[in-house]
Amino acid sequence: MIYAELISIGDELLSGLTIDTNSAFIAQQFESIGIFSRWKTTVGDDLDDICGALESALARADVITLTGGLGPTHDDMTKKALCRHFNVGTKFYPEILEKMRLRFERRGYPFPIINRNQAEYPEVAELMHNSAGSAQGMIFKVGEKQIFVMPGVPREMKAITTEEILPRLMNQTSHRMVRMEIHTTGVPESQLFEQIHEIFEAEPAVRVAYLPKHTGVTIRLSLADEAEASARAILSNLVEKVTRRMPEGVFGSGNDTLPGVVGELLKLRHLKVATAESCTGGLIASMITDVSGSSDYFETGFVTYADKVKQSLLGVPPDVLKNEGAVSEATIRHMLAGALERTSADYAIAVSGIAGPTGGTPEKPVGLVWIGVGRKDDFVVKRYQFGRDRVMNKEMTAMAALNQLRIKLQQDFVGCI
Amino acid sequence: MIYAELISIGDELLSGLTIDTNSAFIAQQFESIGIFSRWKTTVGDDLDDICGALESALARADVITLTGGLGPTHDDMTKKALCRHFNVGTKFYPEILEKMRLRFERRGYPFPIINRNQAEYPEVAELMHNSAGSAQGMIFKVGEKQIFVMPGVPREMKAITTEEILPRLMNQTSHRMVRMEIHTTGVPESQLFEQIHEIFEAEPAVRVAYLPKHTGVTIRLSLADEAEASARAILSNLVEKVTRRMPEGVFGSGNDTLPGVVGELLKLRHLKVATAESCTGGLIASMITDVSGSSDYFETGFVTYADKVKQSLLGVPPDVLKNEGAVSEATIRHMLAGALERTSADYAIAVSGIAGPTGGTPEKPVGLVWIGVGRKDDFVVKRYQFGRDRVMNKEMTAMAALNQLRIKLQQDFVGCI
Numbered sequence: 123m124i125y126a127e128l129i130s131i132g133d134e135l136l137s138g139l140t141i142d143t144n145s146a147f148i149a150q151q152f153e154s155i156g157i158f159s160r161w162k163t164t165v166g167d168d169l170d171d172i173c174g175a176l177e178s179a180l181a182r183a184d185v186i187t188l189t190g191g192l193g194p195t196h197d198d199m200t201k202k203a204l205c206r207h208f209n210v211g212t213k214f215y216p217e218i219l220e221k222m223r224l225r226f227e228r229r230g231y232p233f234p235i236i237n238r239n240q241a242e243y244p245e246v247a248e249l250m251h252n253s254a255g256s257a258q259g260m261i262f263k264v265g266e267k268q269i270f271v272m273p274g275v276p277r278e279m280k281a282i283t284t285e286e287i288l289p290r291l292m293n294q295t296s297h298r299m300v301r302m303e304i305h306t307t308g309v310p311e312s313q314l315f316e317q318i319h320e321i322f323e324a325e326p327a328v329r330v331a332y333l334p335k336h337t338g339v340t341i342r343l344s345l346a347d348e349a350e351a352s353a354r355a356i357l358s359n360l361v362e363k364v365t366r367r368m369p370e371g372v373f374g375s376g377n378d379t380l381p382g383v384v385g386e387l388l389k390l391r392h393l394k395v396a397t398a399e400s401c402t403g404g405l406i407a408s409m410i411t412d413v414s415g416s417s418d419y420f421e422t423g424f425v426t427y428a429d430k431v432k433q434s435l436l437g438v439p440p441d442v443l444k445n446e447g448a449v450s451e452a453t454i455r456h457m458l459a460g461a462l463e464r465t466s467a468d469y470a471i472a473v474s475g476i477a478g479p480t481g482g483t484p485e486k487p488v489g490l491v492w493i494g495v496g497r498k499d500d501f502v503v504k505r506y507q508f509g510r511d512r513v514m515n516k517e518m519t520a521m522a523a524l525n526q527l528r529i530k531l532q533q534d535f536v537g538c539i
Numbered sequence: 540m541i542y543a544e545l546i547s548i549g550d551e552l553l554s555g556l557t558i559d560t561n562s563a564f565i566a567q568q569f570e571s572i573g574i575f576s577r578w579k580t581t582v583g584d585d586l587d588d589i590c591g592a593l594e595s596a597l598a599r600a601d602v603i604t605l606t607g608g609l610g611p612t613h614d615d616m617t618k619k620a621l622c623r624h625f626n627v628g629t630k631f632y633p634e635i636l637e638k639m640r641l642r643f644e645r646r647g648y649p650f651p652i653i654n655r656n657q658a659e660y661p662e663v664a665e666l667m668h669n670s671a672g673s674a675q676g677m678i679f680k681v682g683e684k685q686i687f688v689m690p691g692v693p694r695e696m697k698a699i700t701t702e703e704i705l706p707r708l709m710n711q712t713s714h715r716m717v718r719m720e721i722h723t724t725g726v727p728e729s730q731l732f733e734q735i736h737e738i739f740e741a742e743p744a745v746r747v748a749y750l751p752k753h754t755g756v757t758i759r760l761s762l763a764d765e766a767e768a769s770a771r772a773i774l775s776n777l778v779e780k781v782t783r784r785m786p787e788g789v790f791g792s793g794n795d796t797l798p799g800v801v802g803e804l805l806k807l808r809h810l811k812v813a814t815a816e817s818c819t820g821g822l823i824a825s826m827i828t829d830v831s832g833s834s835d836y837f838e839t840g841f842v843t844y845a846d847k848v849k850q851s852l853l854g855v856p857p858d859v860l861k862n863e864g865a866v867s868e869a870t871i872r873h874m875l876a877g878a879l880e881r882t883s884a885d886y887a888i889a890v891s892g893i894a895g896p897t898g899g900t901p902e903k904p905v906g907l908v909w910i911g912v913g914r915k916d917d918f919v920v921k922r923y924q925f926g927r928d929r930v931m932n933k934e935m936t937a938m939a940a941l942n943q944l945r946i947k948l949q950q951d952f953v954g955c956i
Contacts, residue, residue: 136576138566139748139759141558145581159553160588164562164579171577178595298683301556310643312651331551334692342556397821397842403828404814404821407842411820412930414896422848425814425824425840427833431882435839465848479831507646513829 124151124295127183129175131191131200132274136166146187151283156297156346157185167191172203176269185291190274192257198239202273204262210245219377220258222312236260247271254281263288297346300353304364305378307338307521309371314339321363325356336514337521371531380524381409381416387531388419395527396467397423398436398446398457401475401491405520422465436460442486447503449474449486454494454503462498469497469531471523477512491519495527502530541574541712544600546592548617549691550583553874561606561696568700573714573763574602584608589620593686601684602708607691609674615656617688621679627662639673663686666856671698678707716763717770721781722795722940724755726788731756737781753931754938787946797941798826798833804948805836805886812944813884814840814855815874817865817907818892822937839882843874853877866891866903871911871920879915886948888940894929895955908936912944919947 128148134140142164144322144332161182172191179186192199205212208232226233240256243249250270255278260271272282278301306314307518311334315487322330329344343360349354365372374383388395397407397420407423410416429448432438446452457472461530474489482488488510494503506522508515545565551557559581566576582588589608596603608617611729622629636658643650657673660666667676667687672695677688689699723731728751735758739747746761760777764770775794782789791800805812814824814837824840827833841852846865849855855873863869874889892908899905905927911920925932 131675136566136579138576141560141563143558145730146555146558149553153554159555160583160585161592162579162581166577175578244614312647312653312718313648315653329550333551333557336694342551344554399821402825402842403833403837404816404824404842405828406817407821408825410932411822411842411844412933414929416820417844420820421843421845422852423821423840423842423844425821425828425838425842426838427824427828428838431839444732477828512831516825516829 123297124157124184124291125182126157126159126187127163127179127185128159129163129172129188130164130274131167131172131188132164133166134371135164135190144274144276145187146153147276147280148189148283149188150199151288152185152291153299155288155292156295156299157291167199169199169203169206172199173207176203176207180264180269186267186269187287188269189269189279192271193274201242201244204247204260204271205244208244208246208262213244213245215241215243215249218256218258225256234287245427250282250286252278252282253285259286296348298348298350298353299344299346300350300357301345302343302357302361303375304341304343304361304372305338305374305380306341306368307373307380307525309339309368311339314341314368314371318364318367321360321367325360328356328360336509337517346423369532370525373525373528377478379413380521382413382526384524384528384531385413385416385419387535389415391535393531394419394421394466395469395471396421396461396465397528398461398470398472399423400427400432400457400473401477402473402516402520402523403427405478405516406471406473406523409520409524411491422461422467424461432457434539436464447486449476449490449492451492451494451503451505454492455501458494458496458501458503469495469527469529471495473519473523475506475508475515477515477519478510479512489515491515491522493519493523493526495523495530497534501535502526540860541601541708542599543569543574543576543597543602543604544578544580545576545689546589546596546603547579547581548584548589548605549581552581552607552727553583561691561693562604564693564697565604565606565700569708571716571718572705573712573716574708584616586620586623587617588622589616589669593620597681597684597686603684603686604704605686605688606696609688609690618659618661621664621677621688622661625661625663625679629659630662632658632660632666635673635675644927649873656868667703669695669699670702677844702919706711709841713765714763715765715767715770716761717767717774718759718761719774719778720760720792721778721789722755722791722797723758723785723788724790724797724942726756726785728756731785734783734859735784738777740786742777745773745777753926754934759895763920773922786949787942790942790945796830797938797945799830800889801941801945801948802827802830802833802836804945804952806832808952810885810948811836811838811883812886812888813838813882815876815878815887815889816840816842817844817849817874817890818894819890819933819940820894820936822892822933823888823940826941839878839884841878849874853881864903866907866909868909868911868920868922871909872918875911875913875920877919886912886944888912888944890936890940892923892925892932892936894932894936895927896929906932908932908939910936910940910943912940912947914951919943 128145163175199441247260257273259282262269272279273394333340345353426432437460454472458470461470472494478488489508491506510516545562580592582592664677674690676699679686689696748759750757762770821842841847854877875887878887889911895905908923908927925935
């Protein structure tokens with residue numbers, strides 16, 4: 123197994139004003155060819171710290187990347203650290219300077235002399251071509267260990283990683299990493315774990331990660347194998363088993379999104395859906411229309427935020443609003459009926475709840491939401507209790523509503539979900 | 540000077556599938572109270588590596604944060620590592636378990652026993668309250684040095700950092716970093732720079748960063764000073780100058796959001812707005828209703844995604860749709876008029892465009908959007924050309940529409956914006 127350590131250099135990374143996405147990119151690229159990152163370190167533009175990080179890394183890893191701290195305005199701290207570490211001077215490459223000068227000339231810019239240091243590199247460095255910029259990549263060898271050095275500009279880092287580093291490392295590894303994701307909603311992480319973890323016990327080589335968000339949990343399966351096809355078959359099998367075990371919770375895998383899955387189910391049968399939203403304020407319609415081609419199955423959305431608009435646009439009777447309140451099963455049933463009568467949709471979604479943070483009462487606390495889905499005379503209406511955060515409540519309501527519609531569509535047309 | 544080292548724990552961070560935004564947040568918060576992060580380290584859910592990282596950090600830093608590796612399905616590697624490092628066992632807190640059980644009960648979920656480990660903590664740990672989840676924060680002291688431990692879920696990490704850690708550290712430092720942000724929309728970064736950069740030349744100690752997103756550019760000003768009040772005065776003055784120079788582009792500062800600013804303008808004058816959306820599919824209504832209290836000024840949203848619904852719900856004449864098309868100034872004017880006639884709103888927003896990626900023609904390419912705002916017989920309708928990405932087009936349209944309404948409201952009631 124080849125282990126990597128990724129070092130990111132830059133004051134702006136340490137202060138947190140720039141988020142380090144470079145090392146995530148490198149780690150993913152490495153993992154896809156079976157090289158695993160075991161440590162990541164971030165240090166500032168500081169000679170001692172760069173040298174210290176490099177020494178620690180050489181004690182632990184086979185492949186080391188250093189990213190950042192190159193380029194005309196960075197004082198070339200990274201090159202200085204490498205010269206110090208290897209106890210060498212720099213070498214001047216006139217052909218690199220000339221190429222740079224020509225590029226500036228072609229664009230009609232004057233050539234700032236500060237660029238001269240872009241043509242100087244530590245004596246023992248082997249250079250790697252940078253197709254996206256002027257700072258060249260570098261390779262250093264220490265016995266069997268390899269150090270790859272790149273500028274921190276993401277575009278340049280990506281060019282050097284994919285065009286120069288990966289081809290060199292690929293024939294040093296045989297492992298390949300295969301990944302699959304299962305997307306769920308409406309089931310808490312711990313309950314999900316209890317219900318499905320024994321499925322994974324049959325495949326102990328598969329790494330399982332639960333990635334929870336308030337809108338749902340994604341389960342990520344990873345398997346490293348020399349034979350990519352067999353790894354793929356093992357993971358597909360697990361995805362299928364989990365999906366069959368939890369048909370109400372699992373809405374998709376891979377690149378599936380819940381609005382996309384619902385859209386496919388509707389499109390397949392030439393059906394249309396209309397929305398009648400109160401507490402989500404248009405979010406459900408917006409999620410449906412995030413999907414390209416959604417105009418095939420979505421034509422109308424009502425955002426009825428006030429009681430009198432539930433009356434005028436959807437025909438909810440005033441006495442229902444008065445006696446049961448806007449957040450009630452009865453109101454939802456009238457919203458569904460109204461949306462179906464006043465549009466040509468086959469299915470409707472209706473939601474009404476108390477998004478918060480204000481507006482709750484002891485009987486109807488913040489986070490209480492009623493959600494209904496259905497077709498003419500055939501509604502499924504459920505009560506949910508979400509949390510205190512307004513925007514999170516909107517998002518959880520929208521996900522629950524779309525999932526309720528997905529389950530209903532699957533029941534109506536497959537007989538079981 | 541107090542130095543910090545930030546340790547992030549998690550296999551998913553090492554593999555690069557999750558990007559570490561937590562340590563950026565912590566670093567920024569620390570910097571605001573004069574604590575500087577000198578190293579960041581990321582290790583996996585591995586006992587040896589967590590212990591190794593902690594030992595290195597204790598040799599270098601005064602304040603150490605450990606984030607991640609807590610929670611029911613993470614094997615509690617972080618707690619195990621701390622028990623090993625301090626050579627102690629765990630202590631069980633029955634009151635924490637009971638609180639958790641009650642929360643599950645309230646939501647009507649069964650209580651999985653796997654959660655029991657959320658009530659066990661290393662004997663020498665002082666606990667910190669987690670207002671956003673069940674895994675408590677922990678503090679360990681090693682002489683003068685302090686170790687703060689938090690779960691990796693960003694919401695929980697943020698709650699513990701701001702509510703527990705910062706108040707404890709604040710009285711140990713004297714430097715204060717004051718930051719202010721100016722939010723703009725609709726002006727490209729380079730144009731913004733050209734128009735305002737000379738304003739900042741008078742205050743060379745202020746660091747200026749331009750943070751561009753597709754929905755707008757935020758300008759962040761930072762100034763470190765022992766006298767917080769004088770730093771605050773300098774930055775406030777700059778914010779005011781920039782706002783006055785670019786009243787159409789600058790919509791707010793600090794925690795202002797565009798829907799929030801628009802909401803304030805409406806509420807102040809007891810006005811109501813209605814939305815009539817085509818290409819944004821409900822996003823504008825959803826953004827308006829993200830603001831708590833929006834029911835004071837928002838009652839009705841129409842999502843008219845199909846031509847015939849623009850006709851039936853808003854009264855756009857069929858011949859206008861046929862001759863001018865749904866994406867046209869004429870259609871927008873009828874959508875505005877319809878929304879105002881059919882609701883009790885004082886102002887309306889209407890948008891229609893080609894979100895893409897399909898549906899474009901040479902005359903009406905993907906990204907073409909018409910946006911109108913106004914009150915009875917007084918409309919401002921403009922044409923925009925955005926890009927090729929569907930979701931980005933929706934977001935840019937929604938921001939442009941809300942900004943157009945903000946400018947109109949300011950013109951109508953202040954005389955000038």
